[in-house]
Amino acid sequence: xxxxxxxxxxxxxxxxxxxxxxxxxxxxxxxxxxxxxxxxxxxxxxxxxxxxxxxxxxxxxxxxxxxxxxxxxxxxxxxxxxxxxxxxxxxxxxxxxxxxxxxxxxxxxxxxxxxxxxxxxxxxxxxxxxxxxxxxxxxxxxxxxxxxxxxxxxxxxxxxxxxxxxxxxxxx
Numbered sequence: 756x757x758x759x760x761x762x763x764x765x766x767x768x769x770x771x772x773x774x775x776x777x778x779x780x781x782x783x784x785x786x787x788x789x790x791x792x793x794x795x796x797x798x799x800x801x802x803x804x805x806x807x808x809x810x811x812x813x814x815x816x817x818x819x820x821x822x823x824x825x826x827x828x829x830x831x832x833x834x835x836x837x838x839x840x841x842x843x844x845x846x847x848x849x850x851x852x853x854x855x856x857x858x859x860x861x862x863x864x865x866x867x868x869x870x871x872x873x874x875x876x877x878x879x880x881x882x883x884x885x886x887x888x889x890x891x892x893x894x895x896x897x898x899x900x901x902x903x904x905x906x907x908x909x910x911x912x913x914x915x916x917x918x919x920x921x922x923x924x925x926x927x
Contacts, residue, residue, distance in 0.1 A: 785859025800925035802904035809900035878910025
């Protein structure tokens with residue numbers, strides 16, 4: 756019990772190591788999954804499906820992320836979020852591990868299909884910045900994939916133009 760308490764202490768070295776390990780594992784898992792993408796045209800449909808799921812997860816009371824943000828769940832499932840100190844609020848969840856998995860997925864998909872790593876990285880960075888700006892402005896939980904996916908795909912431009920049938924399937 757004492758060892759588990761030490762790992763969960765907010766300012767312990769072990770807590771920072773655990774956070775770093777969780778981020779690394781989530782990004783690696785996402786990249787491994789992303790390397791399975793077969794064509795650049797599949798990126799937009801995958802972004803549509805992922806951002807729809809994230810939007811539901813954050814905004815619906817029965818959504819996974821909404822459930823994680825309740826106080827009892829924060830303590831037991833804190834490994835699924837990256838917690839950080841926020842002025843006036845204390846230590847709060849700021850990034851879901853699913854967001855990190857998806858960023859890894861985007862990177863792996865771009866590498867597997869020969870898409871520009873530089874352009875996708877710029878799109879992802881713009882997505883994080885837009886998400887942070889929205890979070891600071893609205894001060895409510897924000898589905899990060901709504902910013903990350905579209906801005907990454909937009910940064911890649913014509914290289915990821917989807918087939919109409921794939922977009923219809925994604926929207927359904």
